[in-house]
Amino acid sequence: MRWSRAFIPTLREDPAAAEAASHRLLLRGGYIRQLMSGVYSLLPLGTIVHQKVEQIIREEMNAVGAQECILPNLHPREIWEKTGRADLMADILFSFKDRRDGEVVLGVTHEEIFTTVAAELTSYKQLPQVWYQFQTKFRDEPRPRAGLLRVREFTMKDAYTFDVDDAGLDVAFQAMGAAYRRIFRRLGLDAIGVEASSGAMGGKDSTEFMVEAEVGEDVVIHCPSCGYAANVERATSAVSPVADEEGPSEPTPFDTPGVRTIAGLAEFDEPSSADRQIKTMVYFLDDVPTLVLMRGDHAVQEQKLMDTTGTAHARAADGPEVLELLGANPGSLGAVGVSDLRVVADLALQGRTNLTTGANKDDVHLRGVDMARDIAVAEWVDIREVSAGEPCVECGGTLEEKKTIEIGHIFKLGTRYAEILGASVLDANGKPQPITMGSYGIGVGRNVAAIVEAHHDERGIVWPIAVAPYEVVLTVVKVDDEASMTAADTLYSQLREASIDVLLDDRAERPGVKFADAELIGIPYRVTIGPRGLANGEVEFTPRSTGETEAIALGAVVDRMRQAIDAIQP
RNA sequence: CGGGCUGUGGCGCAGCUUGGUAGCGCACCUGCUUUGGGAGCAGGGGGUCGCCGGUUCGAAUCCGGCCAGCCCGACCA
Structure with a gap:
């Protein structure tokens, strides 16, 4: 072209x-x-x-x-x-x-x-x-x-x-x-x-x-x-277990004025560190209102929630819906004593005792909650979002x-x-x-x-040759120089003859424009044809990836391109 | 759908606060000069200012509605 x-x-x-x-x-x-x-x-x-x-x-x-x-x-x-x-x-x-x-x-x-x-x-x-x-x-x-x-x-x-x-x-x-x-x-x-x-x-x-x-x-x-x-x-990842202390024989309410978050509760009540809290969220899983329980310091992964519960559409309940279902606002929610709603809980909570959670009454929480004893969990599922730094389930290595x-x-x-x-x-x-x-x-x-995304630099695209729109661009520095255009036309025909995809930059533009365009569109190899080199029968050969220019004989261009292409084709 | 932002020649932007009929750079066209890393000079073409309505003697500018696009969150190759 x-x-x-x-x-x-x-x-x-x-x-x-x-x-x-x-x-x-x-x-x-x-x-x-x-x-x-x-x-x-x-x-x-x-x-x-x-x-x-x-x-x-x-x-x-x-x-x-x-x-x-x-x-x-x-x-x-x-x-x-x-x-x-x-x-x-x-x-x-x-x-x-x-x-x-x-x-x-x-x-x-x-x-x-x-x-x-x-x-x-x-x-x-x-x-x-x-x-x-x-x-x-x-x-x-x-x-x-x-x-x-x-x-x-x-x-x-x-x-x-x-x-x-x-x-x-x-x-x-x-x-x-x-x-x-x-x-x-x-x-x-x-x-x-x-x-x-x-x-x-x-x-x-x-x-x-x-x-x-x-x-x-x-x-x-x-x-x-x-x-x-x-x-x-x-x-999934391995979770470091938390050692629970012996708790009371039943959940004990305590006042938590103004406490609305996991972090807030951890600060308000020393023993209730985030990993000893139950985070209670309300979701509609295919329109079924469901309490989703996580360890306080863990995040729910909604796709895992959907996959493990066989849900097509999941959405978090909004404030008014939560209030209607549980009688309290987010920040004081819990699953203790809830029997009319589906309850799913993350595996990290299994067997845990003496935990803290909301009491379904604003500004009140419960401590001493025993998962098995106090909460009617319908399904135990792995719905925890893994984050970097946790141990690998396979080998214990650190996940990234x-x-x-x-x-x-x-x-x-x-x-x-x-x-x-x-x-x-x-x-x-x-x-x-x-x-x-x-x-x-x-x-x-x-x-x-x-x-x-994988192959570019500050000047433009750097196509792998296998997908480049053209494999080589012939940049004619001076199109009104007869010797340059003749040499360019010859090379152009030879390359086409050799089934090499070649773009001939015969535009009446200044060299700087041509170089910049060639680099922007990312053609893998550039052959620069100018009076200077032509005097010695040479042109310049520049791979886009390195930008390193070398002088080669006019007659060597096709071989060099053939070599470059063969090196990469499977 | 929720949140933030933007619509002015092909591209990038200014003008809007304080209304007076649109400007800059690049690109484009013509000529001359220049010619190895995005040239210079001179001349020129091109815009319903996103759309509709309102206010006003007068709207790119103020008000209302709508539309479109971008970015951040819920979806997928």
Whole structure:
């Protein structure tokens, strides 16, 4: 491509609305433009990168025997009603009516549709099957942010595996996980697989692939000594036990005027340190009012709460609701003697005695509370949010936290969708078996953004060559110098001949502008062609990553590029 | 949805407090000069001041409503 003919609208100044590095640089480099909140146009450069990322994913999918499909994005709402996800995902579902008043939704993901296709399978002999597609997903996200990182319309590679039994699913899951690792390595992303919550996808097991990033929205807990890694929505840790002293034979009320917080109570009443208090919170778990009990110094992890209690929608009760349910305001709440509300408690409270908690009367607390004796706990669950510095459950090492971007997620779905949508095969004994499924997603645009987050400097993007829109840029310092343009045209043809993606900067711009643009858009190698070097038959060769320039012979350019590309391609 | 903020040529901003009919830098067009790290001079084009309504002789400016976008919290690739 000749730069003079290309549409690469670079911006000299940072756009005001862009904070994340990837957002800022993709805008400035002329890769993307925003249309509305969470919706972006991919300009020519953005499109090439997107396609290169897709192609790497496609190659690795095909390598594990996956077959590419293209499924529709207009779905009858009915099918989403059937699986219950019309409600579960109601918040993010784009939904409308067609001309015949039929309810239609835009595809959020495609489990329902792939399963519908899979209903045509009849025999275990046809399994396993692995199908995938690149398709736009529409999600009316509550809060799009950071450019391509979190949007409302995006391309996802979604794959689905179909097996007769769990053993088959395990094999498929492993194979797909390995393919994902190869993909991320080729994309230049240092991804780690972590245990994750399955959320609205349903299913038993899932692994998220995360890359560490300043702008990451997820928190991963990991153990440097044994490698344990889990999303904070799922992570556990060892809790140092607290030795309780002998308490009274029944809870004893005492006045605590003005005390409203754990810290306040710990200060007010010496023996009631935070780890000897019961924190009582009121939640509506799928509209069922529930008391959630935590050790005073622990925080509840809402996703863990939802997962362990099988809840689809959870929300904290507000002040008036709390008052109506318990007769007291937050700050004096407790579960002692509460029999008409569901009570769930964190495992860290199990067996604890002589604790302090609210009395459900403003400005009064109870001391000497014995969990087993005084509180009717319906469910003991691990709902504690892990934080850095706690001991690892696996090896006792000290856990750390990382901010990460989720760049891929793979799920073991099991038979849920197959059962509802009637996808079953006859097994070797002639018995119908629901197909066991897995679901595997990668957000293409988000990966593009993640690559930029991981590969940039103060001057711009530094693309890994595997995904760079062009592998080399020929910067002609003086376009009205005939010898320079002739040499540039020759090199341009030779590089194209060698199937190397080359951008020829033949613009009538000053050198400084060209260098700055080349660095901003992040082309991995720059060949600078000017009268100075040309006098000796030489040009300058500059890798974007190091910025170190070396003079090489005109005739050596193609070889150098070939070498650079071969060194990185798998 | 809750909280904070912002809407003025393509981009970045000033003007708003104290109403008088819009300005700066970059970008763009023309010419001349310049030419290895975002050139100089001269000339020029481009704006319903987010939208609707109100107050006023007069509104970018004051008031009300709405819309959009950004950032922080509850969701996901």
